[in-house]
Amino acid sequence: MNFVNFLFVYIIVLIIWTFYKRYFSSSEFQVKNKHVLITGGSSGLGFSFAKLCVKNGANVTIVSRSQEKLDVAVKQLRGFSTKKDSQKIESFACDVTCVSEVEQLFCSLIVPVDIIVLCAGASKPGFFHQQSPVLFKDQVELNYLGSVYAATYCFQKMLRDGVCGAKFIFISSACGLLSFPGYSQYAATKFALRGFCDAFRGELLLFQYTSHIFFASSIDSPGFAEEQKLKPELTKKIEGTCVLQTSDQAAASLWTGISRGHYQITSDFAVELLRISNNSTNPRNNFLLELLLLPFACIMQHLSPAQGVAKCERRHKQFTGHMTLYSAKPSSLRLGLVIYSTSS
Ligand SMILES: NC(=O)c1ccc[n+]([C@@H]2O[C@H](COP(=O)([O-])OP(=O)(O)OC[C@H]3O[C@@H](n4cnc5c(N)ncnc54)[C@H](OP(=O)(O)O)[C@@H]3O)[C@@H](O)[C@H]2O)c1
Structure with missing residues (x-):
C-alpha cells in the first residue's frame, strides 16, 4: 500500500471512529434523584452547573462562604426545580480552605453524596515581583487544597455510605495547561490540581468511581470581573x-x-489543542482524531505568544519607553495571539 492509499484509509477510519464515538458511545450524564454537591455553587460556573443539575432532577447542595449569597442562589435554583415537592435544594456555608470546616460539612451531611463538583476558586493575577508570598499561599489554599480537602472528606463519606458509581468533577483552567506572565500564582495551583487528579483518577477506578477535570476558558462571571481589576x-x-x-x-x-x-x-478548540499536546498518559478522548491534530498542536505551541510578547514588550519599551505591543510583535506572534486568545 503506498502512502496516499494509507492516508486515504486512515482518514476513512478516522471519520467512522469519530462518528461512532460522537453518536453511539456517549452515555448520558444521569443525575436524576442523585445528590450533587457543588463547592463554589453560589455564583459563576458552579451556580450554572447547579442549575443544570436541578433542571435534570438532581438533589443539589451548594457550598460557599457567604450564607447571604447562598440563600439568594438556593431561591433561584428552586425556580428551576422539576419536582417541587420532592427535590431537595440546600446550601451549606463553609470555607473550603479551612480543614475543620470541610470535615464538619461532610460529617453533618446526612444524605449520601453521589457527585461532587469542586468549583470554588479564584484568580489573583499580577507580576511575581509585585506580589506577596502570602498571596501565593492563599491561592494554593483555595484553588488546590480547597479542592483536595473537599475531595478527601467527600471520598471518605462516600465509602462510609457505600455509594456506588460516584463522580468527582474538578474545575481547573486553561491556565492548568498553559502558564504565562501574570499567572505564576494561579497557574501553579491549577497545574497542581491536574497533577493531583491524574493520580486520583487511577485510585478512584479501584472503587469503580470516576473523575473528570475541566480546563475552562475565560468565563464572564463575578470572579472574572474581579480578576480583570x-x-x-x-x-x-x-x-x-x-x-x-x-x-x-x-x-x-x-x-x-x-x-x-x-x-x-x-470548551474551545485552542484549549483542546493544548490539552491534546499535554495529555501525558491519560486516556485520550478520541485517539485517532488527536493523532491527526497533534502536529497542529505542536505548531501552535511553537507560535505561543506567552514568552514572545514579554520579550517584545521589553525590547519596545527600551526603544520608546512605552508599553505598546502591536508595532513590535512579529506576524507569527499575531497568529499565536489569535489562536491563544481564550485562555484564563
Ligand atoms: N471565570 C473564569 O474566567 C474562569 C476561567 C477558568 C477557570 N475558572 C475556574 O472556575 C471556577 C469558578 O469560577 P467563576 O469565575 O465561575 O466563579 P465566581 O463567580 O468567582 O464564584 C466563585 C465561587 O466560589 C466561592 N468561593 C470562593 N472562595 C471560597 C472559599 N474559600 N470557600 C468556599 N467557597 C468559596 C464563591 O462564594 P463566596 O465568595 O461566598 O465564598 C463563589 O460561589 C474557579 O475554580 C475558577 O478558578 C474560572
Missing part, C-alpha cells in the same frame, strides 16, 4: 481580545464532556 496589561495582551463564554455556556460544555465520558474536558 488586578490583571497586568501585558497579561491582557497575551490573552488577546478573548471571547468570554457565559457561565451557562461553560457549564453546558462541561456537561457534554461528562456525558461523552471524557476525563479531560475543554
Whole structure:
C-alpha cells in the first residue's frame, strides 16, 4: 500500500471512529434523584452547573462562604426545580480552605453524596515581583487544597455510605495547561490540581468511581470581573481580545464532556489543542482524531505568544519607553495571539 492509499484509509477510519464515538458511545450524564454537591455553587460556573443539575432532577447542595449569597442562589435554583415537592435544594456555608470546616460539612451531611463538583476558586493575577508570598499561599489554599480537602472528606463519606458509581468533577483552567506572565500564582495551583487528579483518577477506578477535570476558558462571571481589576496589561495582551463564554455556556460544555465520558474536558478548540499536546498518559478522548491534530498542536505551541510578547514588550519599551505591543510583535506572534486568545 503506498502512502496516499494509507492516508486515504486512515482518514476513512478516522471519520467512522469519530462518528461512532460522537453518536453511539456517549452515555448520558444521569443525575436524576442523585445528590450533587457543588463547592463554589453560589455564583459563576458552579451556580450554572447547579442549575443544570436541578433542571435534570438532581438533589443539589451548594457550598460557599457567604450564607447571604447562598440563600439568594438556593431561591433561584428552586425556580428551576422539576419536582417541587420532592427535590431537595440546600446550601451549606463553609470555607473550603479551612480543614475543620470541610470535615464538619461532610460529617453533618446526612444524605449520601453521589457527585461532587469542586468549583470554588479564584484568580489573583499580577507580576511575581509585585506580589506577596502570602498571596501565593492563599491561592494554593483555595484553588488546590480547597479542592483536595473537599475531595478527601467527600471520598471518605462516600465509602462510609457505600455509594456506588460516584463522580468527582474538578474545575481547573486553561491556565492548568498553559502558564504565562501574570499567572505564576494561579497557574501553579491549577497545574497542581491536574497533577493531583491524574493520580486520583487511577485510585478512584479501584472503587469503580470516576473523575473528570475541566480546563475552562475565560468565563464572564463575578470572579472574572474581579480578576480583570488586578490583571497586568501585558497579561491582557497575551490573552488577546478573548471571547468570554457565559457561565451557562461553560457549564453546558462541561456537561457534554461528562456525558461523552471524557476525563479531560475543554470548551474551545485552542484549549483542546493544548490539552491534546499535554495529555501525558491519560486516556485520550478520541485517539485517532488527536493523532491527526497533534502536529497542529505542536505548531501552535511553537507560535505561543506567552514568552514572545514579554520579550517584545521589553525590547519596545527600551526603544520608546512605552508599553505598546502591536508595532513590535512579529506576524507569527499575531497568529499565536489569535489562536491563544481564550485562555484564563
Ligand atoms: N471565570 C473564569 O474566567 C474562569 C476561567 C477558568 C477557570 N475558572 C475556574 O472556575 C471556577 C469558578 O469560577 P467563576 O469565575 O465561575 O466563579 P465566581 O463567580 O468567582 O464564584 C466563585 C465561587 O466560589 C466561592 N468561593 C470562593 N472562595 C471560597 C472559599 N474559600 N470557600 C468556599 N467557597 C468559596 C464563591 O462564594 P463566596 O465568595 O461566598 O465564598 C463563589 O460561589 C474557579 O475554580 C475558577 O478558578 C474560572
